[in-house]
Amino acid sequence: MNDIKDYMQQLGRRAKTAARVIANAESGVKNKALDVIASEIELQQAAILEANALDMQAGKEHGLDEALLDRLELNEERVQAMAEGLRQIVSLPDPVGEISHVNARPSGIKVGQMRVPLGVIGIIYESRPNVTVDAAALCLKSGNACILRGGSEAKHSNQVIATCISQGLKVAGLPTEVVQVVETTDRNAVGELIRMEESVDVIIPRGGKGLIERITKEARVPVIKHLHGVCHVYIDDKADIEMAKAIALNAKTQRYGTCNTMETLLVSDAISAEILPELEVLYQSKGVELRGCERTRRVLPNCVAAVDADWDEEYLAPILSIRVVDGVEGAMDHIHQHSSGHTESIVTSDHATAMRFMREVDSSSVMVNASTRFADGFEYGLGGEIGISTNKLHARGPVGLVGLTTQKYIVFGEGHIRQ
Amino acid sequence: MNDIKDYMQQLGRRAKTAARVIANAESGVKNKALDVIASEIELQQAAILEANALDMQAGKEHGLDEALLDRLELNEERVQAMAEGLRQIVSLPDPVGEISHVNARPSGIKVGQMRVPLGVIGIIYESRPNVTVDAAALCLKSGNACILRGGSEAKHSNQVIATCISQGLKVAGLPTEVVQVVETTDRNAVGELIRMEESVDVIIPRGGKGLIERITKEARVPVIKHLHGVCHVYIDDKADIEMAKAIALNAKTQRYGTCNTMETLLVSDAISAEILPELEVLYQSKGVELRGCERTRRVLPNCVAAVDADWDEEYLAPILSIRVVDGVEGAMDHIHQHSSGHTESIVTSDHATAMRFMREVDSSSVMVNASTRFADGFEYGLGGEIGISTNKLHARGPVGLVGLTTQKYIVFGEGHIRQ
Numbered sequence: 045m046n047d048i049k050d051y052m053q054q055l056g057r058r059a060k061t062a063a064r065v066i067a068n069a070e071s072g073v074k075n076k077a078l079d080v081i082a083s084e085i086e087l088q089q090a091a092i093l094e095a096n097a098l099d100m101q102a103g104k105e106h107g108l109d110e111a112l113l114d115r116l117e118l119n120e121e122r123v124q125a126m127a128e129g130l131r132q133i134v135s136l137p138d139p140v141g142e143i144s145h146v147n148a149r150p151s152g153i154k155v156g157q158m159r160v161p162l163g164v165i166g167i168i169y170e171s172r173p174n175v176t177v178d179a180a181a182l183c184l185k186s187g188n189a190c191i192l193r194g195g196s197e198a199k200h201s202n203q204v205i206a207t208c209i210s211q212g213l214k215v216a217g218l219p220t221e222v223v224q225v226v227e228t229t230d231r232n233a234v235g236e237l238i239r240m241e242e243s244v245d246v247i248i249p250r251g252g253k254g255l256i257e258r259i260t261k262e263a264r265v266p267v268i269k270h271l272h273g274v275c276h277v278y279i280d281d282k283a284d285i286e287m288a289k290a291i292a293l294n295a296k297t298q299r300y301g302t303c304n305t306m307e308t309l310l311v312s313d314a315i316s317a318e319i320l321p322e323l324e325v326l327y328q329s330k331g332v333e334l335r336g337c338e339r340t341r342r343v344l345p346n347c348v349a350a351v352d353a354d355w356d357e358e359y360l361a362p363i364l365s366i367r368v369v370d371g372v373e374g375a376m377d378h379i380h381q382h383s384s385g386h387t388e389s390i391v392t393s394d395h396a397t398a399m400r401f402m403r404e405v406d407s408s409s410v411m412v413n414a415s416t417r418f419a420d421g422f423e424y425g426l427g428g429e430i431g432i433s434t435n436k437l438h439a440r441g442p443v444g445l446v447g448l449t450t451q452k453y454i455v456f457g458e459g460h461i462r463q
Numbered sequence: 464m465n466d467i468k469d470y471m472q473q474l475g476r477r478a479k480t481a482a483r484v485i486a487n488a489e490s491g492v493k494n495k496a497l498d499v500i501a502s503e504i505e506l507q508q509a510a511i512l513e514a515n516a517l518d519m520q521a522g523k524e525h526g527l528d529e530a531l532l533d534r535l536e537l538n539e540e541r542v543q544a545m546a547e548g549l550r551q552i553v554s555l556p557d558p559v560g561e562i563s564h565v566n567a568r569p570s571g572i573k574v575g576q577m578r579v580p581l582g583v584i585g586i587i588y589e590s591r592p593n594v595t596v597d598a599a600a601l602c603l604k605s606g607n608a609c610i611l612r613g614g615s616e617a618k619h620s621n622q623v624i625a626t627c628i629s630q631g632l633k634v635a636g637l638p639t640e641v642v643q644v645v646e647t648t649d650r651n652a653v654g655e656l657i658r659m660e661e662s663v664d665v666i667i668p669r670g671g672k673g674l675i676e677r678i679t680k681e682a683r684v685p686v687i688k689h690l691h692g693v694c695h696v697y698i699d700d701k702a703d704i705e706m707a708k709a710i711a712l713n714a715k716t717q718r719y720g721t722c723n724t725m726e727t728l729l730v731s732d733a734i735s736a737e738i739l740p741e742l743e744v745l746y747q748s749k750g751v752e753l754r755g756c757e758r759t760r761r762v763l764p765n766c767v768a769a770v771d772a773d774w775d776e777e778y779l780a781p782i783l784s785i786r787v788v789d790g791v792e793g794a795m796d797h798i799h800q801h802s803s804g805h806t807e808s809i810v811t812s813d814h815a816t817a818m819r820f821m822r823e824v825d826s827s828s829v830m831v832n833a834s835t836r837f838a839d840g841f842e843y844g845l846g847g848e849i850g851i852s853t854n855k856l857h858a859r860g861p862v863g864l865v866g867l868t869t870q871k872y873i874v875f876g877e878g879h880i881r882q
Contacts, residue, residue, distance in 0.1 A: 457833025
């Protein structure tokens with residue numbers, strides 16, 4: 045245990061030193077590193093796939109479930125996607141150094157803000173080896189040093205990828221400590237990382253609810269995260285029926301396992317008798333199990349009865365809970381009580397109702413007449429995303445390069461002193 | 464203890480309900496409440512001063528030190544200043560509801576951000592009864608509900624002020640639970656407040672280092688804070704000597720007890736023999752004790768020898784540590800190691816050096832040719848400030864109305880679904 049502590053502390057000190065260098069590196073140098081990493085990933089494709097095969101084999105032996113194995117598995121296409129992701133990040137504007145809001149004050153000083161990196165970012169994630177590349181690239185481009193702690197199930201894949209990243213940093217003349225991959229699979233390494241307030245500025249966990257809950261509970265370092273996504277679509281009585289059907293279907297069935305998938309459909313009482321039977325047919329054709337409140341079941345007698353727990357459940361599966369509510373007021377009450385603060389959408393053609401929902405619903409993304417599945421860094425135009433945050437402080441919603449930076453006040457004087 | 468827990472939980476639930484109302488209150492209504500509170504404070508001046516006299520008497524009996532008693536004491540002028548502070552906040556623009564960065568995406572959706580209140584803010588502070596008014600007003604204007612926990616030494620003053628606030632909320636037609644003053648002086652109330660993740664969105668502590676350390680250690684709710692202010696002025700070899708002397712003197716002596724006061728002066732080796740003797744005369748005239756490094760003492764033989772602990776000390780007193788460094792590089796190394804991340808200033812006439820210091824120093828305020836004493840919400844044009852933050856996430860530097868809000872993503876579609 046003490047060895048792990050020492051090892052992690054050492055990573056922390058090195059990261060802190062490297063952070064000063066990468067914070068002040070020019071965009072061209074950072075882009076050079078990213079380009080070289082992309083080429084290295086392509087060059088090392090065979091080695092990456094070989095290492096990944098070892099991880100897959102071990103994963104099967106340890107009885108990992110199908111979903112985890114799918115996330116762990118790499119193939120030529122996925123390796124190519126990593127390289128392309130890197131080149132996309134090269135093309136994104138560098139947020140660091142932006143100076144904004146400079147104003148002259150009555151005293152004569154000029155006050156503004158400058159965008160700067162956060163410093164050292166700790167990222168804790170499971171299975172997907174592509175996170176190693178994505179996270180490293182986003183941190184690097186935003187001028188941060190990072191410490192990456194991947195799952196033990198991906199250790200061989202991550203090691204080869206780490207070599208590619210080192211090579212890119214070296215060729216660009218940057219310290220390799222800008223991106224450090226934790227080499228031990230000891231679980232205590234995570235416990236140490238999330239308590240290293242002296243050297244780590246923020247922790248970003250990506251993984252299952254159990255991992256996030258543990259980190260949230262034990263961390264001393266601030267955590268940017270979302271715990272889960274219980275997203276809602278509300279169909280207002282003034283909704284266009286065809287539009288409502290398309291959005292409700294897309295939000296649930298376009299992908300089941302993502303955090304921005306709708307888990308509960310709210311339907312205005314006034315429109316429920318008209319739309320619910322049509323929706324039932326659509327969901328049945330996709331094999332989605334429906335669980336309804338009492339009023340839903342009056343319209344859809346074959347629907348399973350929802351229990352209280354259904355309203356807080358992130359199914360991540362072809363299951364949908366449906367509740368009939370008293371207009372937008374009832375919908376917002378339900379959302380206020382049960383939402384995880386991720387994403388909610390209203391379908392309505394009434395302007396006042398739309399704007400009211402937009403203003404009053406307190407979630408990281410609020411939508412009008414669009415599928416919750418759009419809540420995503422790429423769809424929002426952030427380029428990459430390192431995750432989605434339901435925190436209220438700092439980055440909220442999809443977190444891209446800007447979310448990995450902060451601002452400091454800058455003051456220009458000409459010898460000004462305070463009177 | 465269980466009573467306290469129940470009591471605090473009840474305040475939390477009420478605040479959460481009130482937060483939904485105040486978040487959506489119009490600016491005019493919020494301003495109306497602030498105006499009435501200001502008038503009430505003026506009308507109740509006699510009652511406020513009477514209550515304050517009780518607090519002062521109890522404070523003296525309990526042996527509170529002079530500094531605390533000074534902060535606790537109200538007089539006609541200070542009561543008038545509270546009312547004026549309220550009217551200033553009325554005149555500030557309301558940050559809530561601002562929509563920004565709306566862009567059309569290739570999918571057809573329009574994505575932007577809307578500024579919204581944080582929700583429920585817990586404020587924990589000591590002695591100064593004016594914080595009760597300031598904090599309540601800033602939270603109210605920014606659309607937040609708040610729970611105020613003042614020090615037991617100010618309980619009578621705070622109770623009368625709380626009545627004025629309630630009256631203002633009532634007259635404006637807002638729920639009085641928008642501002643709740645904790646009525647028990649039991650210390651466990653603080654312990655409970657900082658763990659109420661379900662109902663409190665952020666804690667802002669204002670007080671001594673002991674209070675802040677305890678809260679930082681025990682809080683489950685995010686804390687916006689600064690622990691202390693070890694601020695630096697660096698005099699570069701390219702500095703204008705007269706300007707450097709004026710800034711170094713002002714930064715230390717304009718007020719000793721504030722967090723933006725300089726505690727350590729860094730002087731470039733190349734200029735130290737010229738400027739230090741002149742500075743010594745100036746500081747001596749103000750009665751400031753100097754503690755110097757070895758190189759400082761070669762120039763100023765009468766200077767006390769600084770020990771290691773001096774470089775991390777927030778004196779809040781007429782004491783100054785001085786270190787001679789090897790140019791801007793040496794200054795930044797010292798700052799990197801010893802700064803509390805609050806405010807640092809460089810005095811130089813060299814553009815490249817100024818911009819390098821500005822870019823590379825990682826503090827909440829970085830200045831060129833200006834006194835650190837300018838690091839303040841009023842001086843920066845924020846109107847009021849609820850405190851200064853050295854956090855890297857969210858609000859950094861002086862925290863005004865905008866720092867008490869967050870942004871959510873808003874998406875406008877016309878029936879868009881994800882492909």
